[in-house]
Amino acid sequence: MDSGFLVGLIAATFRVATPLLYGTLGELFAERAGILNLGIEGTMFFGAFVGFVVAGWTGSLWIGVLAAIIAGMLAGLLMALLAVHLGVSQHVSGLGITLLLTAISLFGFRLIYGEPRIPPSIDPFEQLTPFAQIPILGPIFQQYALTYIALILVPVVWWILYRSNLGLNIRAVGENPEAADAAGVNVFRIRTLALVIGGGLMAAGGAFLSIAQLGAFTYGIIAGRGWVCIALIIFANWKPVRVLWGALLFGSVFALQLRLQTTGLRLPYETFLALPYIVTIVALAIAGRNAAYPAALLKPYKRE
Amino acid sequence: MPKFKIERAVAPLWTRPLIPLIAIVVTFIITSTLVVMAKANPLEAYYYFLIDPLTGRVSALEVLVKSTPLLLTGAAVTFAFSAGYWNIGVEGQLYAGAIAAAWLGTILGGLPPVLAIPIMLLGGFIAGMLWALVPALMRVKLAIDEVVTTLLLNTVILFFVSYLLNGPWRDPVSGWPQSPEIAASTMLPKLLPRSRLHLGFLIGLFAIFLLWFILSRTTFGLKMRASGLGRDAASFAGVKVGRTILISALISGGIAGVAGVSEVAGIHFHLIDAISPGYGYTGIIIAMLGALHPLGVGVAALFIGLLTTGSQTVSRALGVPAYLGDVVQATLLLVTLGAFVLQNYRLRRVSTSPPPDIEPRMVPGSDSQSGS
Numbered sequence: 001m002d003s004g005f006l007v008g009l010i011a012a013t014f015r016v017a018t019p020l021l022y023g024t025l026g027e028l029f030a031e032r033a034g035i036l037n038l039g040i041e042g043t044m045f046f047g048a049f050v051g052f053v054v055a056g057w058t059g060s061l062w063i064g065v066l067a068a069i070i071a072g073m074l075a076g077l078l079m080a081l082l083a084v085h086l087g088v089s090q091h092v093s094g095l096g097i098t099l100l101l102t103a104i105s106l107f108g109f110r111l112i113y114g115e116p117r118i119p120p121s122i123d124p125f126e127q128l129t130p131f132a133q134i135p136i137l138g139p140i141f142q143q144y145a146l147t148y149i150a151l152i153l154v155p156v157v158w159w160i161l162y163r164s165n166l167g168l169n170i171r172a173v174g175e176n177p178e179a180a181d182a183a184g185v186n187v188f189r190i191r192t193l194a195l196v197i198g199g200g201l202m203a204a205g206g207a208f209l210s211i212a213q214l215g216a217f218t219y220g221i222i223a224g225r226g227w228v229c230i231a232l233i234i235f236a237n238w239k240p241v242r243v244l245w246g247a248l249l250f251g252s253v254f255a256l257q258l259r260l261q262t263t264g265l266r267l268p269y270e271t272f273l274a275l276p277y278i279v280t281i282v283a284l285a286i287a288g289r290n291a292a293y294p295a296a297l298l299k300p301y302k303r304e
Numbered sequence: 305m306p307k308f309k310i311e312r313a314v315a316p317l318w319t320r321p322l323i324p325l326i327a328i329v330v331t332f333i334i335t336s337t338l339v340v341m342a343k344a345n346p347l348e349a350y351y352y353f354l355i356d357p358l359t360g361r362v363s364a365l366e367v368l369v370k371s372t373p374l375l376l377t378g379a380a381v382t383f384a385f386s387a388g389y390w391n392i393g394v395e396g397q398l399y400a401g402a403i404a405a406a407w408l409g410t411i412l413g414g415l416p417p418v419l420a421i422p423i424m425l426l427g428g429f430i431a432g433m434l435w436a437l438v439p440a441l442m443r444v445k446l447a448i449d450e451v452v453t454t455l456l457l458n459t460v461i462l463f464f465v466s467y468l469l470n471g472p473w474r475d476p477v478s479g480w481p482q483s484p485e486i487a488a489s490t491m492l493p494k495l496l497p498r499s500r501l502h503l504g505f506l507i508g509l510f511a512i513f514l515l516w517f518i519l520s521r522t523t524f525g526l527k528m529r530a531s532g533l534g535r536d537a538a539s540f541a542g543v544k545v546g547r548t549i550l551i552s553a554l555i556s557g558g559i560a561g562v563a564g565v566s567e568v569a570g571i572h573f574h575l576i577d578a579i580s581p582g583y584g585y586t587g588i589i590i591a592m593l594g595a596l597h598p599l600g601v602g603v604a605a606l607f608i609g610l611l612t613t614g615s616q617t618v619s620r621a622l623g624v625p626a627y628l629g630d631v632v633q634a635t636l637l638l639v640t641l642g643a644f645v646l647q648n649y650r651l652r653r654v655s656t657s658p659p660p661d662i663e664p665r666m667v668p669g670s671d672s673q674s675g676s
Contacts, residue, residue: 036451078638088641091390091451092592096637099585103630104338110625111342224459231456268471270463277456281438284448291448298449 007139009255014147017251021150022205023229024243025157026198031233033194034174034296035083038094040202041226042101043075047203048210049105052217056122065207072203073196075101080192087300109217124215144212158240170194174294177301187301231280237292250276323647324593327640335632342624352621353614363613365499371609375508376563377587378605379515380556382596386519387552388532393454394560395584396461400435401428401561405568406575409486420490424565432561433554440553444546465577483575492570504566511559516598528552589637608633
C-alpha cells in the first residue's frame with residue numbers, strides 16, 4: 001500500500017462524505033425539532049434533479065445549487081404541512097414525500113429530455129486546488145467548493161443548535177413541546193422552520209452529486225444515500241460534530257470499497273456497502289434505551 | 305363578512321368511505337397540471353388511466369396481475385400497522401421470500417406441484433418472518449423504534465440479493481445477473497389460459513380474508529387493535545402487548561415473504577434484483593388508502609393495480625411519461641392522509657355580528673391555531 005493509494009483514499013473520503021454531510025445535517029435540524037423526516041431520500045433526489053436542470057438552463061452552476069436549495073425548502077414546507085400542522089404520522093408522510101418527489105423528478109426528467117441515447121450532461125464544478133504545488137496536501141485539498149462549505153457548516157450548525165436562540169427553541173420543541181409552548185415558543189413555527197432549513201441542506205447534498213461530482217442526472221444518483229443519513233444520525237447520537245466523524249468514517253468505507261473493486265480483490269463489495277447499515281443497527285441494539293433520541297421524536301404535537 | 309370557525313367534530317360513520325373518493329378527485333385535479341405540462345388533455349389522460357385498461361380482456365387481467373403483489377403487501381402492512389407496529393420493512397421481507405422461493409424452486413423439482421407449491425409458500429412465509437424478526441425483537445425487548453431498523457434492513461437485503469446474483473447464483477445458462485430458472489413443478493399455476501394471471505392472485509385475496517377474519521373474528525385481533533390504540537390502555541386491560549406486537553410483526557413479515565414467492569414463482573421464475581419496484585412501499589400507500597380496513601385495503605390494492613396498468617396505457621396513447629402513475633399514487637397518499645385528519649374538523653359559520661360589548665379575543669375556543 002503506497003502513499004499514493006492512501007492520499008487518493010483520503011481525498012475520495014471527503015468527496016464521498018460531502019452529500020452525506022449535507023443530508024445528515026439537514027436531517028439533524030428536523031430530528032432535533034422532533035420530526036423524523038423520511039422525505040430525505042426524495043428531497044436529495046429532487047435537489048439533484050432541480051439543480052441539474054436549472055444549471056443547464058441558466059448556464060450558471062451556482063444558480064443551479066440555489067434552485068436546488070429552494071426546491072428542498074419547499075419539500076420541507078410540505079413535510080411541515082403534513083407532519084406538523086395536520087399531525088399526520090411522520091414516517092408515513094415522510095415516505096410519501098420521498099415517493100412523490102422521486103416520481104416527480106423522474107417524470108420531469110423524462111418530459112424535458114425524453115429518452116436520449118446519450119444522457120444529457122453539463123460542465124460540472126472545477127475542484128479548488130489551494131496547495132497545488134505541495135505533494136501530499138495538494139491532492140488531499142483538491143476538493144469542490146461545496147465540500148469546503150459542507151465542512152464549514154459543521155461548526156455553524158453546532159453554533160446554531162447550541163449557542164443561538166433558534167437552536168435553543170429547536171431543541172426545546174424536540175424534547176418537550178408542551179413546556180416550550182408554555183414558555184411562549186411557537187412549536188408549529190419552530191418545527192416548520194427546522195424542516196425548511198433541513199430540506200434546503202438535504203437538497204444541496206443531492207445537487208452536489210449532479211452539479212459537482214457527476215455533471216449529470218441519473219436515476220440511481222442518490223441510491224439510498226438518504227437512508228445512510230438516517231443511519232448516520234443515530235450513529236452520531238444526534239450531535240453535529242459526531243455527524244462529521246460519522247460521515248468521514250462512512251465515506252472512507254465507501255471510498256475503500258470502490259478502490260478494492262478496481263484492484264480486483266475478490267471480496268464481495270456488497271459487504272462493504274451493507275456495513276454502515278448493519279453497524280448502525282448493532283449500535284442501536286447496544287445503545288438501546290440510552291440512545292439520545294430527541295424525546296418528542298415521532299410524536300405529533302397537538303394543542304388542546 | 306361571514307365569519308367561520310374551525311372546530312373539532314367527529315364525522316358521521318357513513319362519510320368514511322367518501323374520504324378516499326374525495327381524495328381521488330382532488331389528486332386528479334392536482335396531477336392534471338403535470339398532464340397539461342406534457343401537452344395532453346387531462347380528461348383524455350384519465351380515460352386511458354382509469355377506463356381504457358378495463359375495456360380489454362388482456363389489460364383487465366393485467367390489472368389483476370399487477371394487483372397480486374399489492375394485495376399481499378397491503379395486507380402485510382395492515383397487519384403490522386393495526387397492532388401499532390410500524391413495519392416499513394415489507395419491501396425487504398418480500399425480497400427474503402423471493403430469495404427463499406428462488407432457492408426452493410431449484411431443489412424441489414422432483415416433487416409434484418401439490419407438494420412443491422405449499423412448501424414454496426411456507427418457505428417464503430418463514431423467510432419473511434425471519435427477516436422481520438430482529439427489528440421486532442429489538443422493539444419488544446429493547447424498546448428500540450422499528451421505523452428506522454426495518455427501513456435500513458430493506459437496503460441490506462438488496463445488497464445481499466446483488467451479491468447472490470453477481471456471485472454464487474448467477475445464471476450459468478444465460479450469464480445474466482439472475483438466479484437459475486425454478487423447476488416447472490414449483491411454478492404457480494395459471495388461473496386462465498392466455499394470461500399471466502396466476503394462483504398468487506387467489507392467495508392475495510385469501511390474505512385479505514385472513515386479515516379480516518383475524519382482526520374482527522378472533523380474540524387475537526381484538527388484542528392487536530387494543531395494542532394499536534395504545535400501549536398503556538391495552539396492558540391495563542390485560543393484553544400482553546409485547547407478545548401481541550411480536551406475533552403481528554412476524555405474520556406481517558410472513559405475508560410479505562409470500563408476496564416475494566408469488567412474484568418469483570408466478571411471474572419471473574428467476575430471482576432478479578428488480579423483483580419488486582417498491583411493492584413494499586406501495587403496500588403502505590394501500591394500507592393508508594384503505595384506512596387499515598380489510599375491505600378498503602383490498603379495494604385500494606385493485607385500484608393501485610389499475611393505476612399501474614393505466615400509466616402504461618397513458619404513456620403509449622398520449623406520450624405522457626409513465627412515471628405519472630407514480631406521481632398520482634404518491635399524491636393520492638398525501639391527500640388521503642390530509643383528508644382523514646381534516647374530516648374530524650368542520651367549518652362552521654359563526655354569528656357575523658358579535659355583541660359589541662364582548663371582546664372577540666376573550667371568546668373561549670376562538671383559537672384558530674392552524675389545523676391543531
